[in-house]
Amino acid sequence: MFIPTLDLAGERGEAAKQLVAALEDPGFLYIKNVQGYDPDELLKHTEWFFSLPLDVRMSLARREWNPKNSNRYHGYCPVIPGVADYKENVEFSLDLPQDDPCVLSNVFYEPNVWLPDSVSGAADFKEFVLKYYQSMSDLLLEVAHLLAIGLGKEENYFDELFLHEPMSTLRLMHYPLREGLIPEAARKEGHVLSCLEHTDTVFVTFLCTFGYRGLQILEGGGSWSDVEVIPDCLIMNAGDALVKTTGRFKATRHRVVDYGVERFSVPFFAEPGYYADITQYGAPISEEAIALCSTDLPNQYGPWLRERLNQKQFSDYPTGSIQE
Numbered sequence: 001m002f003i004p005t006l007d008l009a010g011e012r013g014e015a016a017k018q019l020v021a022a023l024e025d026p027g028f029l030y031i032k033n034v035q036g037y038d039p040d041e042l043l044k045h046t047e048w049f050f051s052l053p054l055d056v057r058m059s060l061a062r063r064e065w066n067p068k069n070s071n072r073y074h075g076y077c078p079v080i081p082g083v084a085d086y087k088e089n090v091e092f093s094l095d096l097p098q099d100d101p102c103v104l105s106n107v108f109y110e111p112n113v114w115l116p117d118s119v120s121g122a123a124d125f126k127e128f129v130l131k132y133y134q135s136m137s138d139l140l141l142e143v144a145h146l147l148a149i150g151l152g153k154e155e156n157y158f159d160e161l162f163l164h165e166p167m168s169t170l171r172l173m174h175y176p177l178r179e180g181l182i183p184e185a186a187r188k189e190g191h192v193l194s195c196l197e198h199t200d201t202v203f204v205t206f207l208c209t210f211g212y213r214g215l216q217i218l219e220g221g222g223s224w225s226d227v228e229v230i231p232d233c234l235i236m237n238a239g240d241a242l243v244k245t246t247g248r249f250k251a252t253r254h255r256v257v258d259y260g261v262e263r264f265s266v267p268f269f270a271e272p273g274y275y276a277d278i279t280q281y282g283a284p285i286s287e288e289a290i291a292l293c294s295t296d297l298p299n300q301y302g303p304w305l306r307e308r309l310n311q312k313q314f315s316d317y318p319t320g321s322i323q324e
């Protein structure tokens with residue numbers, strides 16, 4: 001399948017048109033010339049985290065996986081035995097001060113969890129994660145501006161979504177070599193999957209897969225197509241919240257095939273603020289948008305996300321784990 005490339009160093013009007021066309025179909029694109037994006041540095045820090053002893057990683061685990069901890073939404077999620085997805089990840093969001101009213105009242109804004117400085121390398125890791133998070137947040141704003149221009153609106157048309165404590169999530173992922181029995185649910189069309197087919201729930205995702213193959217997207221005709229790795233480009237895809245917000249575009253289904261090699265990837269899930277109204281930007285025109293908008297789900301992003309995650313039943317968010 002042809003996946004177009006958006007060049008952020010190119011002419012903005014042209015880039016805006018390309019962005020809209022790519023989000024329409026195939027719903028995936030490459031982005032090149034992203035400021036602050038250095039995959040080598042990102043891989044170094046990602047590998048560092050997952051090479052820590054399991055008990056150190058588990059010290060950041062969400063309460064679901066480590067009852068001693070209070071964090072429910074951010075932090076570490078280990079490989080879950082018996083589950084078809086075979087991955088571990090650690091997640092970070094906006095680093096708000098502990099006494100911020102959002103932090104005190106809302107599980108989605110709970111503080112990030114960090115390793116103590118006594119763990120050698122932890123301070124560097126934190127500094128890098130915050131820096132990368134900021135680069136991806138800046139990228140989100142630029143993409144939102146191009147999207148607005150491409151739709152014939154004022155550049156700041158979507159800004160309100162992201163002005164107040166955006167909930168974006170940075171996830172560092174590791175797919176270790178599989179051990180033990182492979183659950184039947186992980187076997188599809190002669191492949192073993194390490195991440196099952198899904199759409200992303202968020203606005204858009206900026207994904208780094210380093211040099212690793214394995215990512216596949218579902219084509220209109222129903223067959224799966226490999227997403228080729230292009231060095232120095234991020235992969236971007238549309239999520240359910242973009243479809244709901246704009247009433248158009250395509251949250252393309254994707255999955256990861258296990259080729260029997262260890263794999264790392266880093267998605268940045270770009271998200272509106274908890275209270276952002278995600279219904280106000282346009283009447284639904286795509287079939288998918290009509291389906292997403294016709295439900296009686298909440299219109300504010302945070303409550304909507306909670307419902308969607310509960311509906312989708314991802315293995316890392318068991319129902320109830322992120323209730324208020």
Ligand SMILES: O=C(O)CCC(=O)C(=O)O
Pocket residue numbers: 173195200207209215254255256264265266267
């Ligand atoms: O690991 C990848 O390449 C993709 C991961 C993914 O799709 C996700 O975490 O939503």
Ligand SMILES: [Fe+2]
Pocket residue numbers: 198199200254
């Ligand atoms: Fe995904």
